[in-house]
Amino acid sequence: MSRIIDPSQRDPPANRRTTGDEFGPKQASVAPHLGHHTKPTKSKINTKSPEYIANYKEMHEMVDTLNERLKEATFEGSDRLKALHHQRGSILARDRVELLLDDDSPFLEICPLAGYGQDDMTLGGSNVAGIGLVCGVECMISANVPTLQGGAANTTTVARGERIGRIAWENRLPQISLVQSAGANLQQQSSVFHPGGAIFRHLAERSKAGLPSVSVVFGSSTAGGAYLPGMSDYNIMVKGQAQVFLGGPPLVKMATGEISDAESLGGADMHSRKSGVSDQLAMDEYHAISMAREFISGLNWTKQGQLPIRHLKGLWEQPLYDPDEILGIVSANIRIPFDAVEVIIRLVDGSRFTQFKPLYGPNLICGWATIHGIPVGIIANNNVLFPPEANKATQFIQLCNMRDTPILYLHNITGFMVGKKYEEEGIIKAGARFINAVSNSQVPCITIVMGASYGAGNYAMSGRAYNPRFLFSWPNSKCSVMGAEQLTGVLDIVMRDSAKKSGKVVDEEVAKASIGMFQAMVESESDVYWTSSRCIDDGIIDPRETRTILGFCLSVIYNTEVKGGNLYGVSRM
Structure with a gap:
């Protein structure tokens, strides 16, 4: 399955004994002082609220469906x-x-x-x-x-x-x-x-x-x-x-x-x-x-990258908050927003997350943390991107390259803001700088699609076309040029404008049927199982297993040297 398989969940051959130990070196029962200067981020989630309970139920049902389909994938005839x-x-x-x-x-x-x-x-x-x-x-x-x-x-x-x-x-x-x-x-x-x-x-x-x-x-x-x-x-x-x-x-x-x-x-x-x-x-x-x-x-194989001692010795902290709570934080309906910080502090060691420019461009969350003792830079979405968010991300990617730090992208993005005001403010230039930085970044990155991933927002957040080392999706996620309703609405406007210019009358019944068929197609092709079926991601994962999978993938990427580089190409200022 596309997750870290607990050996106790596998069906072992008769001559194989398994005990169900978790991935990685064993942790100390009490984490020693790790020299942290960042205080844990306090959660604001009320696990008793109706919204949380509804989210948890719907997401749990999605995870159950995922597990059923992953079980189908083990069929061997x-x-x-x-x-x-x-x-x-x-x-x-x-x-x-x-x-x-x-x-x-x-x-x-x-x-x-x-x-x-x-x-x-x-x-x-x-x-x-x-x-x-x-x-x-x-x-x-x-x-x-x-x-x-x-x-x-x-x-x-x-x-x-x-x-x-x-x-x-x-x-x-x-x-x-x-x-x-x-x-x-x-x-x-x-x-x-x-x-x-x-x-x-x-x-x-x-x-x-x-x-x-x-x-x-x-x-x-x-x-x-x-x-x-x-x-x-x-x-x-x-x-x-x-x-x-x-x-x-x-x-x-x-x-x-x-x-x-x-x-x-x-x-x-x-x-x-x-x-x-x-x-x-x-x-x-x-x-x-x-x-x-x-x-x-007999290969005497060694990693070219140097993993931190705290990772090698298993001296990391668990998050203060249970990753199971992610199911109640994230909505099965991607139109309902959620705070990405609440997800992050359930993924990172000790729930310690140092935010970068927290008051500037607040719709984009940037900051540093460690996962299984390995430093990461994290870029996550809280809403649509404006020029400040794009500028903030560009600088943050530069800093991660300067610090030789891998980047984790957490998608929940409908795209860049449109409209006359934002075009005048240079949203294209700001977005171009962001995408330039993502394209030329030298440090490895891992992408998790945890909600919407639409349009240029997918590109800016290191979608498949931008070659992340690994890309996984959550079962509620969707990915396409834009949402199905928006896309069909644009098509309807364009169709009517075209008919008006040519002096034709729109047949409303035919138009309704055509739009309905197109919307159904877009919804189907943006579905996470459609994209995963075509290897656009590396697998759909249970959100609660994200931290463990990230720890494994971060270890894997250190088989190569993790080193940043110069990001600069020609970019409009």
Whole structure:
């Protein structure tokens, strides 16, 4: 699932014992003096108010729906297919991942709802993908699900693969591929073939950059499924099960007339003894997974970034306020505003948050805090953006770069203010400086969409197009060029102005039907499950798990050096 999975919630294989420890090093029962000069921010929330109670109920229902859909994403095929898979001596894909991970360690699944609601797509793209600890090393792990359409790659598989590849590249993560794939879904060959080749180019680029990749081949892997281990730095194949070939026996017979069986054509034993495609021959799947762990342990992998001592020793403070209260603070209806500071103090260590320019541009919240002992700059929305808010954000981003501090963006934004007064005040110039700063910022950023994310506000707050290291959404959130009602209203005005200019009379029945259809389409395409299905975010998360996920992601980004830089390009003053 797209969250830090508590090991006690996973279904462990029979030979795996889990205890349910939380992510990260164990905390001291009483936090020592950490040298803080910032007092905790006091909450103003009344948890007994009708508004809070109503919000909590509605948000809890949304989280329940999310959990149901995330559970759907763990589906690995019919009972019959899974039983047949076990009869062949094979382990299910999610159990392969579980065996690969360190005992009682977290796993952050990326884009688990990719393909959700799309016709002719397997949910998740017949793949399991995420970041987990292997021999203490944060690794990007992907596993074909052979019990879903043979693990064949469809359009969703390619989109998800592109995203996890980018995360692994930007965060300098070793990559482990658990391979058993029928290659491309031939019914979607045009949408898989053209973009899918980039996966192999990325493997070559990783190797040149010194980012290790290892493939473990468990079963038949054809065509593109063969190039994945072929392009990896290290390749392990399971004896008597793994078969790798560009074309299977039927294709070979059709193309050349040659008759051969699968084992002699591309079996693990042949590739280990004759072709050299295999670097290690494993006796069974457990042995293969053990070999993959051995490979990772021998990398002597270290982070290029220096994590703070208080993070490494687990000496951070918990927030003073229960993250569960976020469900009562945030409204399921994104038209109802909420104070972003109340969310922030339920995410950051000790609820200590040092605001920057708190009296200037109050619709944008900026400030510094730590999460799991790691310093962060935070930019959050309280309402629409005016020129002061944009100017404030630009300076704050500069300061974060000067301090080599990662930035957390918390979206709840309808966009920049429009109107004659604000155009005269230079809202375009101020917004351009803000977006310039976001675009040229050198420190890593993480984005959480916790409400609305509309128009240029999405851009300014480091939406998908601005390449945040990670981007997660809450189940109440919506993202589009603007709200559905506003967008359809604009379309109606433009349509009527056009008809007036051409001397035509508007057919009100036709116009009403057209506007209604358009509004329904916009509402559908701005829905969080629509955007997550297309990998526009890295997953929909329970708001209460945000702090834990942020702590994990911040640790991951320190695999690279965290260093700021010069933001200046040409910008209108």
